Amino acid sequence: MMMSGIASPSPRRRKRKRSGWRGVLYIAPAMALVTVFFVLPVLFTVWMSLHKWPLLGKPAWIGLGNYVRMVSDARFMTALGFTAYYTIIVTIAIFAVAFPLAIFVEKQRPLVSAYRTIIFLPVVVGLASASLLWVWLANVDSGLIAPLMQRLGLTNGRINLLADFDTAFLTIIVMVVWKIAGFTMIILLTGLQAIPAELTEAARIDGARRWQRFRYLTLPLMRRTMALALILSVTGSILAFDQFYIMTSGGPQNRMISVVYYIFNQSFVSFNLGYGAALSIALLAILVAISIFQLWLLKVGDERP
């Protein structure tokens, strides 16, 4: 935090200048890492996106050709539509599960740390491993879910969950919620715990009911935490790839191709690295725009909470 003073400007300014240089020195390692591992690759991707860049053979400059192609690429638009659909559904599902869980494990009660650990456990599993596990669970012949439902008499015969869009999509949503909700829960938990107990106490004395306390006290104070959880969840969902690649190979009749999946296919199946790079840049722009919009929506930039 900067100290602001008006009384004696000249020595203060010198001091501020010196501390400014020191600040630059402190962040230099971080800046170097960001430059080498983010800025330079992005610039190189931009450079690639302006070429017809096959995996084998020589790249050729085509200017904005890849971007022009993108606008009329129906498959890219379908992938964008599916990704948006998935992001909305899965984010709502994750929050609907994670928020009650966070409230549940916030209070001190017997075995609460055991609950926290159990709920958090799936987060530790890699997404690819989790997908493979669920492929087996959902396998119609040797899995768990379909034979179990048949045995319980819920379905007439065995249903191949991954062969139909709706059931396959539902399976993936359940898998992702199982895998991610614990992480979102922990973030929300830190937000809940940061609310001073005195405030809740005062509200209770003033006669606020449980729902009122939640709506007018907890939620506003949780805004920053929610923004963080929301951005992480939305960004993660937009970049989703593993689950579709591993669990459904793009889904029944290609109906589960996310944007990243499409970029992967263009780059490494069709070997159009240039077009893949252009799509990546477009996705980056979309992600930045969405993140700015979310921060604005939750007014995180404001000083007052």
Place this chain on the structure above:
Amino acid sequence: MQSGSRQEEEWKVLKRLLAATTLAYGLGLSVASAETISMWVRSGIGESFKEVVKAYNAAGEDKVELTEVPFSELVQKYATAIAGGQAPDALSLDLIYTPAFAAAGQLEDLSDWAKSLSYFNSLSPSHVRLGTYEDKIYGLPLSVETSIFAWNKDLYRKAGLDPEKAPKTWEEIAANAEKIRALGGDTYGFYFSGGGCGGCMIFTFTPLVWGAGADILSADSKTATLDTPQMRKAVDIYRDLVAKDTVPAGSASDNGVNFLSFTNGKIGQQSIGAFAIGTLVTQHPEIDFGVTLIPGVDGKPSSFAGGDNFVVTKGTPKLEAVKKFLEFTYSMEGQKIMAKYGSLPTRGDIADQVLDGLDPRLKVGIEAIAVAKTPYTLQFNDLINSSNGPWATFINAAIYGDDVDGAFSNAQAEMQSIIDAGQ
């Protein structure tokens, strides 16, 4: 052709063993005159080639240093290696990729040397055709696999069918499938990987239309010709098999992992690859099976000729040593080793002698070569193999979907647009 995860595990172990042996060979090889060729081979093509290399390293002066690369990453890895100047001298390449690699200008022209071989004309014609680009030969056959039809004799007996009578038409196959399914439980009459495994289905399903004289691409591979009466009939045959519950439900989402379901002993009939004969004989001796050619929709058989081509990286300094090694592979000794481990002979002129004393069912694989086809296109990955390509999508939509006409028109249009975009 396909490699399941268990197989991949085996590969990993083998790879490590192999690395250890190559290292051992490398250390013993300080003798100056001999050369060491570096060579890549894709995973999933069986043991045969590795055994040939072993024999060559044990006998000859030159050594071959083999690196195994997962088949799905071979193209990327090879391209990166070329860019970095680390490319191997030679490569065992899925033959369908040879045109694309040759077109990219990365392969050595072998025309003169190949034509000087006395047995050039008896080399597997599909492989040589795929290895030829603009009248120059860049690839020569290394391993040959054809698709064939297999039936489980035990299940035939249980279902009251004659186990020695090979089905000749799809009407027969469908009738048999129903009888086998009637055994109940988890015994099924037929199997195919219908969940977006383009590679499996081009291998086992297109012979139905090839046998009847149709094809999915025009001869110059510039027009998609998917929507033919023959293909309609083939789709109907498979739809009918599914509708009569003769195919396990898992088929609809099998992306190729369970391609060898026949080996579990509960599938009555399936179109598989000739490599699988070796697998069945050595690893599943309990399964009593017969093989025959895959009938076309009107009964005339056909097959897909797959396997690998041998290609040489452009500008390699060890060209002479590479040629010497390939000549060894084509020798009677080399061919015998290949055949013993499941690869069909690449030389038609000595095929009978090579197969002498081996499992007689391999002969069916050889017969298939004569009627076999392979699509020639620079866009094989995009059109056929990609699990999100038009062919894989078409298979799932046409056989398992509700809108067959839509599946045909969508796939036809998308294939054509991919072909046009690639011109």
